[in-house]
Amino acid sequence: MHPQRSSPFCPWPWLACTLAVAVLALACQAPGGTASQTPPAAPAVTAVTTGDNALDVPIVVIAAGVRDQVDEAVVREAFRRAVEQGERDFGLRPTRRITIYIDPDSAAGLEDALGLSQKYAIHLRASRTRSLPALMPLMMHEYMHALQYQVGRLRPQWWVEGQAEHEAQRVRDPAAAARDRRALLAQLAADVRSGRAPDLRSLRGSLAWDEYVKKAGAGKAYAWGHAAVAFIEAHAGFAAVRRIVTDTEGPNTLGRFDELIQEITGLSPAEFDAAVKQWLLDQARS
Structure with missing residues (x-):
């Protein structure tokens, strides 16, 4: 974004x-005029x-x-x-x-x-x-x-990019998307096992997100956001993703986003991060 x-x-x-x-x-380049020597x-x-x-x-x-x-x-x-x-x-x-x-x-x-x-x-x-x-x-x-x-609602940066990427994958060829998804989940699961996985709570602000992009690459950063949104859909269905996108109730704060996640998944931010990582490990084994 x-x-x-x-x-x-x-x-x-x-x-x-x-x-x-x-x-x-x-005007200087019009017929009869003097051509400018300075490029635009x-x-x-x-x-x-x-x-x-x-x-x-x-x-x-x-x-x-x-x-x-x-x-x-x-x-x-x-x-x-x-x-x-x-x-x-x-x-x-x-x-x-x-x-x-x-x-x-x-x-x-x-x-x-x-x-x-x-x-x-x-x-x-x-x-x-x-x-x-x-x-x-x-x-x-x-x-x-x-x-x-x-x-116009405040959302963590991992959600902003991850949800946009999640939606983008829905318009791809299903077979190609499924193949790439398996490879992606396996790569992220490997990061979890090696201790290189980021804490989603550290990717909330745009500055922290940009730093992670510089460190790990845009592809990896987007992949983590996409995986977290995919976890929400796997846990509570696409209606839960729709609810987070369109929700306009309550204060316009990141705290409201945390409330939505807890209402939908029953998990605190720390528990949500751990659950996403465990889900990735489970997906890689299946």
Whole structure:
């Protein structure tokens, strides 16, 4: 999940200056003008599409220097399917425009400059937009973050990323997903046996989560979050996952999340962490 940082409005004076410089640069390259010797600070941005999709959910797709690599039809179909699944699984639909960025590395900084909120943004690599099966898990993961933000409840970072990844796995080919799941559980069980497994309670905040990602790698961090959510589903069914995603009762605190886990599983945070690890060991033996 990308940091949530910018406001949808950018009224600061520096933005006006930035836009004025951009206009001047364009004027200097007009016929009869003198070509500028200074390269542009950011790549040109091409709007691939803007408007409503078939589900009446407004989206805008922005590509930065990769227009010829983007299959717009695949992007829109993947988004349509993600919206359908989000409504089917959680009864949620986006309440405002979703901005889809293609190749976010090339578009670095444009979210702030153009006032495009990260909170309703989906970031995709251009290379993933050619194949619907390849794109769907990533689209579902990122779209789930938009729905999580829309509900607006505080959740541990392991849940935020783990639940998005858990949902992404639901759109994969079942046989491939099952095969990868077995390999993943075996790897995590090995970490439990060797004492390298993290305590989920230490992965609640974004800073601690980022440190673990640097230490163990993003794949391992996401795997632990995914495994914890899978444990909840195995213990109490998918309805329990849905309840945690959509719950808006009680105070908006991490303590409320702990209460939900205890209501659903009967376990305290420490007991929950131990139960997830034991479940992984049991799954690896089965």
